[in-house]
Every structure is written in structure tokens, then in C-alpha cells.
Amino acid sequence: xxxxxxxxxxxxxxxxxxxxxxxxxxxxxxxxxxxxxxxxxxxxxxxxxxxxxxxxxxxxxxxxxxxxxxxxxxxxxxxxxxxxxxxxxxxxxxxxxxxxxxxxxxxxxxxxxxxxxxxxxxxxxxxxxxxxxxxxxxxxxxxxxxxxxxxxxxxxxxxxxxxxxxxxxxxxxxxxxxxxxxxxxxxxxxxxxxxxxxxxxxxxxxxxxxxxxxxxxxxxxxxxxxxxxxxxxxxxxxxxxxxxxxxxxxxxxxxxxxxxxxxxxxxxxxxxxxxxxxxxxxxxxxxxxxxxxxxxxxxxxxxxxxxxxxxxxxxxxxxxxxxxxxxxxxxxxxxxxxxxxxxxxxxxxxxxxxxxxxxxxxxxxxxxxxxxxxxxxxxxxxxxxxxxxxxxxxxxxxxxxxxxxxxxxxxxxxxxxxxxxxxxxxxxxxxxxxxxxxxxxxxxxxxxxxxxxxxxxxxxxxxxxxxxxxxxxxxxxxxxxxxxxxxxxxxxxxxxxxxxxx
Numbered sequence: 001x002x003x004x005x006x007x008x009x010x011x012x013x014x015x016x017x018x019x020x021x022x023x024x025x026x027x028x029x030x031x032x033x034x035x036x037x038x039x040x041x042x043x044x045x046x047x048x049x050x051x052x053x054x055x056x057x058x059x060x061x062x063x064x065x066x067x068x069x070x071x072x073x074x075x076x077x078x079x080x081x082x083x084x085x086x087x088x089x090x091x092x093x094x095x096x097x098x099x100x101x102x103x104x105x106x107x108x109x110x111x112x113x114x115x116x117x118x119x120x121x122x123x124x125x126x127x128x129x130x131x132x133x134x135x136x137x138x139x140x141x142x143x144x145x146x147x148x149x150x151x152x153x154x155x156x157x158x159x160x161x162x163x164x165x166x167x168x169x170x171x172x173x174x175x176x177x178x179x180x181x182x183x184x185x186x187x188x189x190x191x192x193x194x195x196x197x198x199x200x201x202x203x204x205x206x207x208x209x210x211x212x213x214x215x216x217x218x219x220x221x222x223x224x225x226x227x228x229x230x231x232x233x234x235x236x237x238x239x240x241x242x243x244x245x246x247x248x249x250x251x252x253x254x255x256x257x258x259x260x261x262x263x264x265x266x267x268x269x270x271x272x273x274x275x276x277x278x279x280x281x282x283x284x285x286x287x288x289x290x291x292x293x294x295x296x297x298x299x300x301x302x303x304x305x306x307x308x309x310x311x312x313x314x315x316x317x318x319x320x321x322x323x324x325x326x327x328x329x330x331x332x333x334x335x336x337x338x339x340x341x342x343x344x345x346x347x348x349x350x351x352x353x354x355x356x357x358x359x360x361x362x363x364x365x366x367x368x369x370x371x372x373x374x375x376x377x378x379x380x381x382x383x384x385x386x387x388x389x390x391x392x393x394x395x396x397x398x399x400x401x402x403x404x405x406x407x408x409x410x411x412x413x414x415x416x417x418x419x420x421x422x423x424x425x426x427x428x429x430x431x432x433x434x435x436x437x438x439x440x441x442x443x444x445x446x447x448x449x450x451x452x453x454x455x456x457x458x459x460x461x462x463x464x465x466x467x468x469x470x471x472x473x474x475x476x477x478x479x480x481x482x483x484x485x486x487x488x489x490x491x492x493x494x495x496x497x498x499x500x501x502x
Contacts, residue, residue: 001200005011006098006194007233007234007235007278008219008235008236008237009035009036009200009202009235009236009237010034010035010036010237010238010239010360011027011034011035011036011037011205011237011238011239011240011241012026012036012037012038012039012131012220012222012235012239012241013036013037013038013039013241013245014038014039014209014222014241014242014243014244014245014248014251015039015040015242015247015248016038016040016042016044016045016046016047016188016192016203016205017045017046017048017188017243017245017340017434018046018184018187018188018434018438019053019241019243019428019435019438019441019442020038020189020241021045021046021191021192021195022040022191022438022439022442023093023186023241023243023442023445023446024191024192024195024201024396025099025104025191025194025195026095026439026442026443026446026466027446028195028198028201029466030446030453030458030459030463031453032198032199033200034200035200035201036195036200036201037118037201037202037203037204037235037237038195038201038202038204039204039209039222039224040190040201040204040205040206040207040208041206041207041208041227041244041247042206043205043206044205044206045188045189045192045203045205046184046185046187046188046189047185047322048191048245048246051184051185056238060089060132060434060435060436060437061084061085061086061089061090061117061176061179061180061436062083062085062086062089063079063086063117063142063145063176063179064117064118064119064174064176064179064287064288064289064303065082065119065289065301066119066121066129066289066290066291066292066301067292067301068081068085068255069081069082069132069136071128073229075131076131076135077128077131077132077135077136079132079135079136080138082136083139083141083475084475085436085437086141086142086475087141087440087473087474087475088436088437088439088440088441089436090141090441090469090474090481090484090485090488091437091439091440091467091469091470092436092437092438092439093485093488093492094439094466094468094469094484094488095466095467096112096187096388096467096488096492097487097488097492098385098466098467098492099191099260100491100492101491104194105187105190105191105194106190107380107493108491108492108494109493110183110186110188110190111182111183111184111187111190112180112181112182112183112187112492112494113177113180113181113308113494114178114181114284114285114494114495115160115179115180115181115285115286115287115306115465116157116159116175116176116177116179116285117175117176117179117180117286117287117289118157118158118173118174118175118176118286118287118288118289119173119174119288119289119290120158120161120172120173120288120289120290120380121171121172121173121290121291122169122170122171122172122250122379123169125291126148126149126170126171126172128174128291128334129147129172129173129174129436130147130149130191132174132495133147133174134147140478140481141216141465141474141475143167144176144177145174145175146174146175146176146177147172147173147174147175148172148173148175149170149171149172151167151171151495154171154173154235157173157175157286158173158288158392159283159284160280160283160284160381160383161284161288161304161381162381162489163381163382163383163393164382164383165382167363173288175286177495178485178489178495179287179416180494181287181306181307181308182435183307183308183309184435193494194199194468196488202489204224206226206227206228207223207224207225207226207227208224208225208227209223209224209244209251210223210224210225210232211223211253212240212251212253212254212255212425213256213453214255214256214410215236218238218424219236219237219238220236220237220238220239220240220255220425221234221235221236222234222235222236222237222240232405233475238424238426239423239424239425239450240255240424240426241426241427241448242255242425242426242427242428242477243427243428246265246267248427248428248429249263249265249427249429251427252325252418252427252429255420255425255427257420257421257425258421259418259419259420259438260418260427263418270318270319270393270394271318271319271379271391271392271393271394272316272318272319272391272392272393272394273316273317273373273389273390273391273392274314274315274389274390274391274392274494275314275315275316275317275388275389275390276389276390277387277388278469280315280388281306281313281314281315282313282422284304284306284315285306286303286306287303287304288300288303288304288380289302289303290302290303290379290380299408302317302318302379302380303317303318304316304317304380304381305317308487316392317377317380317381317389318394319394327420340361351418362435370386370391371386373391374386374389376391415428415430415434415437415441416428416429416430417429417444417445417448419445419448421451422448423448423450424449424450426442426445426448426449439467443463443467443470448461468484468487469484
């Protein structure tokens with residue numbers, strides 16, 4: 001329990017984003033007596049990667065993201081990652097439903113809404129999309145997917161995308177009518193508002209974590225600086241979670257745990273084109289994802305994206321990728337140089353050599369003119385006009401670089417939890433699909449870092465109460481998936497037309 005001076009607690013969460021919020025909520029539901037301290041360098045929660053303008057907000061369920069279903073050398077489509085992500089997103093929706101029912105979260109319309117998820121391609125990619133559809137629709141998680149290469153049908157689904165398009169151009173699209181738009185910024189802030197009302201939970205904003213060490217008592221000692229007063233102090237905890245987005249890697253390296261050796265990071269920045277013409281915004285109502293250019297990072301998959309931000313309908317296109325040495329949008333240009341260690345220089349150099357096409361792609365993106373950005377948009381909106389769009393800075397993502405025996409170092413585009421052998425400290429590294437699968441990621445962390453508690457009857461029962469499918473597989477049980485989806489859709493007030501919950 002926290003002592004009177006506030007220098008020690010059971011749990012320390014670094015970073016006030018969706019991951020820390022999710023872990024904090026899970027832990028306080030599982031053990032209300034835990035004392036938790038949260039440290040965030042900015043003045044509000046969810047101001048970096050979890051913010052609506054910095055996050056794709058798709059509700060990543062693999063319905064429309066083509067990078068989750070690569071085409072293999074033999075021409076078949078690998079759907080394994082898509083199935084895993086779709087199942088994980090259902091876990092997230094179950095947990096959010098539980099929090100809504102308990103009135104811990106506000107009405108669901110404040111953070112999640114229904115919107116169709118679509119994939120759209122043209123030319124040679126039409127055959128790929130057809131094969132992807134045929135591979136996915138036989139799985140119950142994607143059974144309701146629709147496919148069409150008929151221009152008339154596509155004009156009904158996405159009129160703006162089809163308007164002005166060459167009639168001789170082969171086009172095709174898939175559509176999932178019960179996709180979602182998630183405002184992870186709003187969701188995260190709502191979670192933290194509730195956490196701050198609970199006993200033994202203290203959130204410290206404008207506090208930057210500068211160092212992490214372990215003392216002789218096997219407690220983690222965190223040095224934090226009050227950004228407003230420049231005063232520093234030390235706090236201790238038996239467990240630390242580093243959920244600081246791009247800032248997680250430098251803090252993990254400072255911990256000195258053997259498991260952190262060899263990890264590096266490659267920052268990728270982004271920009272959006274934001275529509276400022278209300279009549280254009282109103283005519284589009286879907287999340288339309290295309291196929292990424294060869295050599296581009298997953299976060300650069302182009303998409304024409306209807307969003308609801310602060311109860312206002314928005315339309316974004318992008319993101320356009322770029323390179324920065326910052327690890328956070330409001331970070332330092334020295335973030336990348338300061339992350340270099342003897343243990344990760346070789347993996348980072350090796351990963352760089354193996355990803356030269358990516359480097360070239362990023363250079364091309366950085367050098368793009370406004371006219372070139374407009375041309376990229378016109379592939380999705382042929383009648384797009386420069387005056388209807390404004391360039392906005394998106395968030396930063398730090399892709400994971402890790403040791404690899406065969407290649408020396410590899411660049412990975414997923415998320416990864418790195419934890420000490422004794423489970424006393426853990427950090428989340430990486431990006432996509434990130435926020436959408438936060439619940440699944442944190443459930444895995446609980447099992448790894450709190451093995452005894454996790455195995456207890458008390459925790460097992462509570463986890464099943466919060467997440468009805470816990471311990472079972474939505475990926476293989478079609479009936480349970482249908483029931484769970486119907487229930488989540490009812491509670492979260494999402495599209496229920498395709499579900500029978502009776």
C-alpha cells in the first residue's frame with residue numbers, strides 16, 4: 001500500500017495512454033486494494049499516440065487493413081494475423097461493454113460508433129482482393145463480408161470514390177457493415193477520469209520519468225521530474241509498466257534488464273490531409289483502406305477515413321509517412337541518438353541494410369510537394385480539389401528493431417511486450433494494431449507478470465465476468481463469437497442487424 005509520503009506504491013504506470021489506462025482498469029477491477037501511481041510528461045492523458053488526431057481510430061479488426069493479409073509466394077492469402085486481430089478486437093469490445101454496463105465509462109457514443117470498413121483496389125490488385133475475400137469469408141469472424149467488382153454497387157457504397165473515375169479501370173471493394181470508429185483519446189481519458197476517483201490511485205501529469213533503477217530490496221526506483229517546477233523526486237514500486245508509446249524504448253533501456261538488450265527503435269512520422277469542405281465530408285461515410293506501396297511501413301497504408309472527433313464528423317486521407325529522430329510527437333530530436341547502445345547498434349545497422357526500400361520510400365514521402373500529395377489522394381477521390389484539404393501533422397510510431405541470429409537485426413511492425421524474467425517490469429514497444437488490441441495485450445501481460453494471481457480462482461472468475469470469452473477462442477467457436485458480438489453490439493449501441501442474440 002502507498003505510504004504517507006507517497007514514495008512507494010504497488011504499481012507504477014508510466015505514460016497516460018490507452019495501454020496504461022487499460023492495465024490500470026483491469027488491475028483495479030481484479031484487486032481494488034492495489035495502490036497505483038501514474039506518471040505522464042504532458043498535462044493531459046492520451047495526448048500522444050492515443051489521441052484521435054494521432055491514431056488511426058479504425059477499431060482495427062482486420063476487416064479492411066490489407067497489410068494483415070499478405071499474399072504468399074504460392075499465391076495464397078495468409079489470413080492468420082487477420083483472424084488473431086479480429087478476435088482480439090472482440091475482446092476489447094467485451095471489456096468496454098462491461099465498463100459501460102457498470103457505468104464506469106460514459107455512454108458508448110462518446111468513444112465508439114458504427115461505420116462500414118471497406119477495402120478498395122484497382123488494376124492488378126483486383127485479383128488479390130478477390131482471393132483475400134474468398135479466404136476470409138469462410139471464417140465466421142468475416143462471414144458477413146461483402147465483395148463487389150460492380151461499378152454500380154460501388155457507387156452506392158462509396159459514391160465519392162467512384163465519382164470521376166475512368167469507367168474502363170478495373171475496381172473492386174469489400175465491405176463489412178459492422179465496422180467501428182473508435183476515439184481512443186476520448187476512451188482513454190474517460191478511463192483515467194474514473195481511475196482517479198478510486199482509492200489509492202494518484203495520477204501525476206507534467207511529470208517526466210528520467211531514470212529507472214532497482215534497489216537492494218528488489219523494488220524499482222523511479223526518478224521523476226515535475227516539469228512545471230523542475231523538482232525531482234524518487235518513488236518506488238514492486239511493479240512498473242512502461243506504456244509511454246515511442247518513449248517506452250529509452251525507459252526500457254534505462255532499466256538495464258537483460259531482456260532489453262538488443263532492442264532498438266525506428267521512428268516513423270505521419271501527416272494527414274484533412275478535409276475542410278463540409279459538403280465533401282458529408283458525402284462520405286466509410287473507412288476505405290487501400291494497398292500500401294511496396295516498401296512502405298504498415299502505418300502508411302493509405303485510407304480515406306470518416307471519423308467522429310468531439311461529436312464532429314471529419315474526413316482524413318493518409319497518412320503520408322516521414323522520418324524523424326523524435327520518438328514522440330512532442331519529443332526531442334535527440335531521442336534516436338540517445339537510444340543507441342553497444343547492444344543494439346549492430347541490430348539497428350543490420351535492420352537498416354535489410355530495409356533500404358523503406359528508407360527510400362520515407363525519403364520520397366518527406367520530399368513530396370502539395371501537388372504530389374493531391375495526386376495520391378486522387379487515386380481514391382478522382383475529383384479531389386486542393387482547396388478542400390489541409391495538411392495536418394499525425395502521430396509518431398517507433399517500430400521495433402530486435403536482434404536476429406540469421407540477419408543480425410530485423411525491423412518489426414507489430415507490438416511487443418518486453419518484460420523482466422521475474423515479471424517485475426514490462427514495457428510495450430511497437431505500433432499497429434496497438435490500441436485496438438490493448439485488452440488482449442494487457443491480458444497477456446497479466447498472465448506473464450502476475451502468474452500466481454492470474455491463476456487464482458478469484459482472478460479467473462473476475463476475468464470471465466469482465467470478458468465472457470476469456471479462456472476460450474473466438475477464433476474457433478463460431479456460435480460463441482456470434483453471441484458475444486451480438487451482446488457487445490447491443491451494449492455499445494453498434495450495428496446489430498446481422499446478429500441474432502435471441
